[in-house]
Amino acid sequence: MLRILHTADWHLGHTLHGVSREVEHRAFLVWLVECIARESIDVLLVAGDLFDSANPPASAMELWYDFIAAAKARAPALNLIFVAGNHDSAARLDAPCALLRAFGVHVVGRLPRGEDGAIDAERLLIPLRDARGETVAHCAAVPYIRPADLPAVRGDADPYIEGVRQVYASVFRAAMSRRQLGQALVATGHLYMVDSAVSELSERRILGGSQQALPHTLFPRSLTYVALGHMHLAQAVGADERIRYCGSPIPLALDEEPYPHQVVVVEIDAGRLHRQRSVRVPRMVEIWRLPSDGYGRLEDVEALIESLPLLEVGRDDATRPFLELRVHLGQPEPALRQRLAQRLEGRLPRLLKLSVSVPGPGDAAPASPLRTLSELSAEEVFEARCREQLQCETPEALRRAFGELLVEIENATDVISGGA
Ligand SMILES: [Mn+2]
Known part of the structure; x- marks a missing residue:
């Protein structure tokens, strides 16, 4: 055997x-x-x-x-x-x-x-x-x-x-x-x-x-x-x-x-x-998300934070759960991260990521999540630029050429990483 x-x-x-x-x-x-x-x-x-x-x-x-x-x-x-x-x-x-x-x-x-x-x-x-x-x-x-x-x-x-x-x-x-x-x-x-x-x-x-x-x-x-x-x-x-x-x-x-x-x-x-x-494999550090599904209104997310367990004395920081908060905003909240971080003080999890969605353009449009540059792939950034500059979806030939260029760069340098 x-x-x-x-x-x-x-x-x-x-x-x-x-x-x-x-x-x-x-x-x-x-x-x-x-x-x-x-x-x-x-x-x-x-x-x-x-x-x-x-x-x-x-x-x-x-x-x-x-x-x-x-x-x-x-x-x-x-x-x-x-x-x-x-x-x-x-x-x-x-x-x-x-x-x-x-x-x-x-x-x-x-x-x-x-x-x-x-x-x-x-x-x-x-x-x-x-x-x-x-x-x-x-x-x-x-x-x-x-x-x-x-x-x-x-x-x-x-x-x-x-x-x-x-x-x-x-x-x-x-x-x-x-x-x-x-x-x-x-x-x-x-x-x-x-x-x-x-x-x-x-x-x-x-x-x-x-x-x-x-x-x-x-x-x-x-x-x-x-x-x-x-x-x-x-x-x-x-x-x-x-x-x-x-x-x-x-x-x-x-x-x-x-x-x-x-x-x-x-x-x-x-x-x-x-x-x-x-x-x-046993999980050393848990990942929590509030709310567990979709995005919540700011008041609701704040209420959920109140229900989180408290940080025990002597707890090793490196094993505290990671927390993602997902907030839907009806209006701009300039100090949002700070406000939520304050709410989280003394609670068990560490705030790892704050995801925000905002109303789409026009009343009927669905809410769209705001994403930071680090969350976007190079292709997505390229496509967004195309939409902006060409006022149309990326032509297939251009998309393919960009993809080939990316692969070429990655293989040539052996330094840039990404993907699974
Ligand atoms: Mn991998």
Whole structure:
């Protein structure tokens, strides 16, 4: 029996409306070490977006290294595999690669290349050993693939989809020649699949650009399990239970609060998928919203604040619930934030975000939420500018050109982050 723990989208170094998530990440990683021990895990697969940005703070790097040391101390035989996501700097992840390999930790940032510059599929293959030290499976540890990583594709096929397909196909070919009877084949990926459900806010960007959704046929039936990252909502892709997003362990946007935050434990027996189940990650910091649904009038929101529990003496600030207030204003309230902050004094939650809606133009128009620049995607800003300047909706050709430009900038710099 081989037990794999599949997790992804940690986003170490993340801040939510300017507030650090370090306490939550630390609690998650402590819990994860315990979970690995309790569940007798043989392999930890982390399917990308370890870090929230290409240039994470030192405290986030420390969390990662501390976790590796703690996991190895607790479960010395554990196989650890980390692949880069779109948020990670592939080169930065690769930097300690040789050092970590000496401790049995596999990190795949960039796609490895041979001397001829071609992708070296062999080096993406990692043998997975069970508790007795026997190789019972192979892992095709494929990181996030940027369009610039891909070989030129001839013909009519979409160059990104066809390029990614060729990379995976070459890894699977290499795996087939190495695989022995009874050995399973597992793959990782940090990508956006056809049929995957996307969250409202934090994942909107990846759809705005020209990033294409990949078809299930990328993964042949011979694969035992596919551990995906990128979507923060845990889900199997389409109806195929073998191909799965494990989801992020903490909510990375207020809208992700209702998601089940979890890891997936996968059991492989005699080369076959025996069982898989999700294990909930305990929530360190809660997210509250007032009112619980929609927007409330200022007086009503103030009354709701009065019903909030009081802050206990000695309570650790970093574990206080995050609060979003949603107020509908009939008229301008210049000192609104200050007024509400005063009301909140001595109450348990911390005000994280104040959302305001105002009446639409004309009496019949529906109320529209006021959004700050940081809540808008580049595409939305672009479209708003188009409406203003051209007095019409963005022409499709212009929208597509802007999307391509965005993707190009992100891939060229490896620094700008965004999306899931
Ligand atoms: Mn992510």
